[in-house]
Amino acid sequence: MNQxxxxxxxxxxxxxxxxxIYEEITxxxxxxxxxxxxxxSAIFKETTGRTPFHFQRMYHML
Incomplete structure (x- = not known):
């Protein structure tokens, strides 16, 4: 997979x-x-520096 x-x-x-956002996501x-x-799915953390679930929690807090 390229960049x-x-x-x-x-x-x-x-x-x-x-x-x-309000659902449990696997x-x-x-x-x-x-x-x-x-x-x-590891590319998410490699690209953003966060896990998908951390991103979901942060987005949910907005």
Whole structure:
């Protein structure tokens, strides 16, 4: 996965979190939203410096 693909995947995960902010979200759901395997969910932290669940908590607090 190149850098552009990683950024697009993370954006899709962020969009999914924003659209499902009050729901419990699994890594599988995020992976499906991004179109990659659960293993690729690690790119979220690599790209943003935060886990998807930390992002969800922060977004929820806004």
């Amino acid at each position: 552009v693909e990683a950024i697009r995947a993370v954006q899709k995960m962020q969009d999914y979190i924003e659209n499902h 890594l599988k759901q995020l992976s499906n939203a991004a179109g990659y395997s659960s293993w690729h």
